[in-house]
Amino acid sequence: MATNSVGQLTNSTQIVLSDIEIFNIFIYFVVFALGIVGNGLVIYVTGYKMKTTVNSIWFLNLAIADFIFILIIILYIVTAFNKVWLFGDFMCKFVSFVTVLNMFASIFLLTAISLDRCLSTWVIVWAQNKRTLVKARIICSLMWVLSSGCSIPFVLCRSGENNRCAYECSINILKSLFIYRFIVGFLIPFLIIASSYIAIGVRAKRLKRGKKLKPFRVIVSVILAFFICWFPFHVQQLSFIIANSNGWSDVENAFIKIGPFVNCLVHLNSCLNPILYVFMCEEFKKKLKQSLLLVLETAFAEEHLPFRTSRPSTCSRLSESQGLKQTNETTISSCGSSQDNNACF
Template sequence: MGNHSNNLTCLTDDSFKYNLYGAVYSVVFILGLITNCASLFVFLFRMKMRSETAIFMTNLAVSDLLFVFTLPFKIFYNFNRHWPFGDTLCKISGTAFLTNIYGSMLFLTCISVDRFLAIVYPFRSRTIRTRRNSAIVCAGVWILVLSGGISASLFSTTNVSNTSTTCFEGFSKRIWKTYLSKITIFIEVVGFIIPLLLNLTCSSLVLRTLRKPATLSQIGTNKEKVLKMIIVHVAIFVVCFVPYNSILFLYALVRSQAIANCSLERFARTMYPITLCIATLNCCFDPFIYYFTSESFQKSFNIKTQIKMDSLFKTEMPLTKTALPAPQDETSDQAITNGGDPTSESHF
């Protein structure tokens, strides 16, 4: 029999996904709620100066929390295999998931680009790296991801059967062929491929800048801290998002029958739930980005840091030249007085 015939009679059992989703979502809900609520509290109430990167991180924490708040409904659904919460909440739940996945990738990309500008072009990027521009970029990201999430969730209607009601699954081949395959391609290109290339490019250019002798003589041991930031950032992006989006593309092809192959369909249906669960773990990992990126975030938890990041990100000299010795009455941190208590805030 040909591949097309095989696809018509291909029997796949992916029922394991329900217990897997329920277990993983339970862990993500507990850890994600605690870590992101704590992070958002720090950004809004403990940090006395909000830098450009802090604005991106605040929006990233909000994106994570919006998804986390929908998880109790998903947990109930997957353990009971029944959605009693209505069609509207089903659409909201689907939108929150897509907004979190692709919003997280785009906000992480914004942080990566901001780090690239701060290190490689410290002078020329001063007029670009402003809080106003950061807020405009964040607004653009929200408009983009909400538009994509709402568009895809228009098809996440509940399907009622004699025994149960399903949500965000069971789409027909016709819907996959006519709508969902096109939406998937769009969000894959805009929300995954472009951000991935930007992250890898910015990280490689930062690493190349750090290898220059003049740079090393200026930042000293700060190189270690920047390397940790890059490793954590790229690791979260690659581990959480690359497997999911790669399988999603294949999954869309087999569901729309652009590829009619039973073995590939079984593989895609088996791997899709696994990679999706890994992708949702980004909610728990994002606080590591905050820790390694913001010195003030560390200090808000009374964590002593031995390395002053401001000497790297708020230096008055480009990293490609040797910095002049600081005057006696100045420090590498910029003092910000709020209510008489001075504190330092890393510009990055």
């Protein structure tokens, strides 16, 4: 039977996983599989198949943040199986950086999207003139730089020595880090996002355009999913550090026990967005079906068969239809002001 001390584990020790640990590993596997496929498809569809708009740039960057985070889950799976950290100090710091980067990048991008939607609703003429692809890309780049800067303090306090990846700093510094992460990475963005959508609701009510809010359900669902998945994590982390600093050992142990569950929620958030897009966005669903059809036809194509030239392929039919559509296509405004309620991106 495995000992509770990771430092005493040897090659002859039989590692026994508890039910909670098995459940945790199962969730990691599910999230990894769904996240790689789902976010990979979102990156492919929004980056290569859909018309590039300001909204598609936002969602593309969200998918990239989740995809990067999903890649490191395999390290968590290996660690959960072995109950020790096997990847050294550098990878410990790197994994910590990517985890916190994903949180900051996601919430900052969601905040930018909310402000963008709010401005598009209240200042329509200004948004049509000033809301450009170049500015959206610049803002996304700034969000990534800002997120990286916010993540560095957590890397400095992390250590991967002695077969464990954990914080190695005083309790006061750790408390400051957790409070800083909650305020900057959760509370302030939440207030900005909530205020933005309250303003959007007020504007829609004044103009009696309730039906125009239908496209907003996708981004609202993404935001709600983020807060539902990350809020328990922040509560658990803050409660643990408060209990630890006050010597409440029973309370501290209780929050340690729920740690695996809140971590599962955090990881689950990284594979939820593609699922929400598929179920709630008709435009994304349509483009995804077209993309998969093209991929399958290319994979199964047999160019040497003579009957291939007797009728146009699905690829050529789609290319021709897209070419005709582009010749008559006019500039599409923001999702909130679009006449097509299914245009999520």
